[in-house]
Amino acid sequence: MYCVHTTALSHRFSASQQVLKEIELAVPTGSIYGFLGPNGAGKTTTLRLLLGLIKKQQGEILLFDQPLHLHRLQLLRQTGSMIEVPSLYGHLTAKENLLIWQKLYQCPKPHIAEALQIVGLADTGNKRVRQFSLGMKQRLSIATAILHQPALLILDEPTNGLDPYGIIEMRDLLKTLNTQHGITIVISSHLLAEIEKLVTHTGIISAGRIVFQGTLNELVSRQQSESQMILQTANNTEAAQIVKTFVSDVVINAQHISMPLLSKEKIAALHRALVQHKIDVYEMNAIKKELETIFMELINQTKHD
Numbered sequence: 001m002y003c004v005h006t007t008a009l010s011h012r013f014s015a016s017q018q019v020l021k022e023i024e025l026a027v028p029t030g031s032i033y034g035f036l037g038p039n040g041a042g043k044t045t046t047l048r049l050l051l052g053l054i055k056k057q058q059g060e061i062l063l064f065d066q067p068l069h070l071h072r073l074q075l076l077r078q079t080g081s082m083i084e085v086p087s088l089y090g091h092l093t094a095k096e097n098l099l100i101w102q103k104l105y106q107c108p109k110p111h112i113a114e115a116l117q118i119v120g121l122a123d124t125g126n127k128r129v130r131q132f133s134l135g136m137k138q139r140l141s142i143a144t145a146i147l148h149q150p151a152l153l154i155l156d157e158p159t160n161g162l163d164p165y166g167i168i169e170m171r172d173l174l175k176t177l178n179t180q181h182g183i184t185i186v187i188s189s190h191l192l193a194e195i196e197k198l199v200t201h202t203g204i205i206s207a208g209r210i211v212f213q214g215t216l217n218e219l220v221s222r223q224q225s226e227s228q229m230i231l232q233t234a235n236n237t238e239a240a241q242i243v244k245t246f247v248s249d250v251v252i253n254a255q256h257i258s259m260p261l262l263s264k265e266k267i268a269a270l271h272r273a274l275v276q277h278k279i280d281v282y283e284m285n286a287i288k289k290e291l292e293t294i295f296m297e298l299i300n301q302t303k304h305d
């Protein structure tokens, strides 16, 4: 089941620029879904559409399996969000800020202490929010977003501007919200490295199109299938014949033999076969593509479409 499901979601702000092109997002219930894309790709526009903050023009948006345009208020009551700049009152304390939201949401008062506890701001007492670090402000924004105990949390670049420590803190907080409080999370970012350790699923958007959607493992296997191995031996011509019994896609260069990345078992078997044929192995190396490289290649492909 999907917590968020869009089909053929398109959007334009002007006749000349189509910002979203038939976006299909499928966010499984219980997942942490990383919505990745470079600046201007259309992340914020998509998330604003999901929250009904801009009017849908084309396509379908389902939240919790129900059309957003038919049940907007009821569906948004189960959704928390933080889109771009967090709106907080600097002259008030954390608790006072949450009191405003509690009245707005009309949720029970004890939710305030619970939310502050969850985000790690229970001990900030009389400290005004303007004296908070950026990381604390971001966590307070998360507290406002979870105050009404939503089932879905939509966050637009919540790690923007945070230092590495702040990023780790935010990652831990979001993991807790997901695993201990059962909240499905959609988080956008323009840096894969920033959310790679957090997400279970990813959707990659580039120039308004989804260029990849699936689990992180699927992205990793794509990485595996595109990675290469090189082999250097005392007799590359003879070695290549042996390599060909393991894999067909073999290229012999002056210096080495290159081939697609083999499984661990096949690497061991190839090594044994070379030794049996008395071919000295000088080098056997996997040249793995970084996930970031795969991400950049996916993005660049669409830029040149």
Ligand SMILES: Nc1ncnc2c1ncn2[C@@H]1O[C@H](COP(=O)(O)OP(=O)(O)OP(=O)(O)O)[C@@H](O)[C@H]1O
Residues within 6 Å of the ligand: 013, 019, 037, 038, 039, 040, 041, 042, 043, 044, 045, 046, 190
């Ligand atoms: N209100 C608006 N009016 C006109 N054009 C807009 C508006 N909002 C966004 N755009 C355009 O839509 C495109 C996508 O913008 P969007 O903010 O959704 O991208 P993004 O992926 O969130 O980028 P970033 O990483 O910079 O936040 C951009 O070309 C942007 O200029």
Ligand SMILES: [Mg+2]
Residues within 6 Å of the ligand: 043, 044, 045, 156
């Ligand atoms: Mg944005």
